[in-house]
Amino acid sequence: xxxxxxxxxxxxxxxxxxxxxxxxxxxxxxxxxxxxxxxxxxxxxxxxxxxxxxxxxxxxxxxxxxxxxxxxxxxxxxxxxxxxxxxxxxxxxxxxxxxxxxxxxxxxxxxxxxxxxxxxxxxxxxxxxxxxxxxxxxxxxxxxxxxxxxxxxxxxxxxxxxxxxxxxxxxxxxxxxxxxxxxxxxxxxxxxxxxxxxxxxxxxxxxxxxxxxxxxxxxxxxxxxxxxxxxxxxxxxxxxxxxxxxxxx
Numbered sequence: 001x002x003x004x005x006x007x008x009x010x011x012x013x014x015x016x017x018x019x020x021x022x023x024x025x026x027x028x029x030x031x032x033x034x035x036x037x038x039x040x041x042x043x044x045x046x047x048x049x050x051x052x053x054x055x056x057x058x059x060x061x062x063x064x065x066x067x068x069x070x071x072x073x074x075x076x077x078x079x080x081x082x083x084x085x086x087x088x089x090x091x092x093x094x095x096x097x098x099x100x101x102x103x104x105x106x107x108x109x110x111x112x113x114x115x116x117x118x119x120x121x122x123x124x125x126x127x128x129x130x131x132x133x134x135x136x137x138x139x140x141x142x143x144x145x146x147x148x149x150x151x152x153x154x155x156x157x158x159x160x161x162x163x164x165x166x167x168x169x170x171x172x173x174x175x176x177x178x179x180x181x182x183x184x185x186x187x188x189x190x191x192x193x194x195x196x197x198x199x200x201x202x203x204x205x206x207x208x209x210x211x212x213x214x215x216x217x218x219x220x221x222x223x224x225x226x227x228x229x230x231x232x233x234x235x236x237x238x239x240x241x242x243x244x245x246x247x248x249x
Contacts, residue, residue, distance in 0.1 A: 039091070043115045043131035044139055048072065051146065052129055053139035054115065063089040063096060067119075068136070070143045080146050144204045155212075156182035158190035158238065165202075165223040168195050168214040169237045185238045203228035213237045 039059040045052045049072055056065040064087065071081045087106070089098035096108040096115075108117045114130055121127040155170030155178040167185075169178045176184075186192055199216040202224035213231050217224025230239040 039096075039110060040113075040133040042133065042135050042139075044134035044142070045117075045129040045131040046142055051139060051142045052117075052131065053134070053136060054117065054131060055136060061091050063087075063091055063098065067100070068139055070146065072146055080143060082143060141201075144201050157193055157195045158182050158185045159193045160223055160227070161189045161191060163217075163223050164199065164219065165215065165217040165221075165227060166193060166195065166199065167227060167238050168212075168216070170212050173237050181237055188240060190238070203231070205231045 039056060041056055041059070043054045051070040051072070053068040054065065055068065056063060058064050066084055066086050068084045069082070071083075086101045087098045089096060091097075094110045096110065098106045098108065100106060104120050106117060106119045108115050110116075114132055117129045117131060119127055119129065155168055157166055157168040159166045167190075169181050171178060173181060182190075182192065195214075196216065199218050200221065202215045202217050202221050204215075205213045205228070215224050215227050215231070227239055231237060
């Protein structure tokens, strides 16, 4: 039924057609499409057995990037084994297809800010990991924390005299076990303490197979950084200059 509105205007009557009564005004309303999930630059996942990070260098329909993985094996000779793989692939909607440098083909689904990755684990078995948006710095920090935990579980810790810098040693170096290394350090002026997880990790060095050195420090971390330089240069797990702190490496 068409309705008419009549107005009294100068010189006569003006009738205006208003359209069919009961017509659906919403029929001309455009509904916005559901937004596609945004692909972040990086995603992280962590469990008791691994820390995984996926870094995307390009996030359009053509994908490329690197997968970083740290396998945690407390009983193994390499307590935390790190490795990385490059990949390239494509994205169609929420589905990602990735060709990995190892020759494997992985798929992932993006939904609600999470990346659900179907991949092949280090044992060659299919596995699934759910990753959330993060950064490579967060990945590095998580790996260092795992290394520090494993090092502290079977080693000893000494503190630089009159300073917060502390060194945790596990394993052996040049035939000396951790306890003997710490004893020698104490004789040079270091102090035996329990590791304090609240202190910042300056570096983790595990260049001697089973041996791991974790350096923690607070504040400006000047001495902690000097200890890291000493260890990185393979001079030994604990510097010998505790009694003469002016002779930094």
